[in-house]
Amino acid sequence: MNNLILHIEQIKDKDLLQDFEENAEAFPVLADMVQDRECEFIEPLKISVKAFRIRELFEVEGTFQTRVRLSCSRCLKDFDMPVKSNFVLTYTRELPDMKEASDEEEVELRIEEIGLIYFRGEEIDLRDGIQQQVVMTFPLRRLCAETCRGLCPKCGADLNQGDCGCKHEPTTNKFAALKNLKLTK
Template structure:
């Protein structure tokens, strides 16, 4: 899925394709490690526009991913619908004085600038990177998911835990036997 920059005309180039996740090495590895599963192929729409020696890529990726709930570990289906914009440049500019709203200096990568390697844009890299960035960090089967008991492992959504209640917060469990000499 490499695109030669010589194939991009002045009016730009529009691409649409549907590919299974197994055709993207990083996504295939996630599935092999059983971290997630992609039950549907990726639907990708891209628009590539040349601009003063640069190439502006805007795109949209739609798919769904099945991943374990971060609280109860049940398989959870999450719809991914993400849009992105990147600009490929032949040379990264020196950025001095560019700051974000918090006063931090902004790097070329944070501005969406990508160094063009040779005369080809690797669309496979772009797509799989955007899918990984769009995946939820802590997916939930439901906002009200109660998770698993940290001691016995009971699914608190389906059953009541038989563990004895504790009189103290687990945050301070390490301090319960602390003795302070006066």
């Protein structure tokens, strides 16, 4: 059963408040991420929305939160982190009159370009809109900690656990260079 549905007869002059809880597997794109081992969802998504109507526009403001398990791109260890965000999605079922557009599909694409999501009938399916928001919230840099020292390129030891004893090429230290800098007034 798809429970990420808003029934528009319930969205009238009063705000409609609704909470959902849904497993990541219910979202095709998130299910693919799990399948590709990009991440694991260790909690279901908790979603709260407030929907209201402005003439033919249905505005859905909401928040979502979950926890994911990622693997650190430096030390390769798994770590958990919260993924949460706010979003605003605007739905419409009125197709604007677009003379240049040749068919309905093209009109839908143009609607999306201006940030609206097209729907038909009496129900708004939040699934696609929300899964897009979740994907956008994923961290680009997957680090267990900003200070993660990663693995030794020579022996593969986890440098967070201490020095492995390998000789590392000296790295240039920009602060050392600054020390010799004389500030003139």
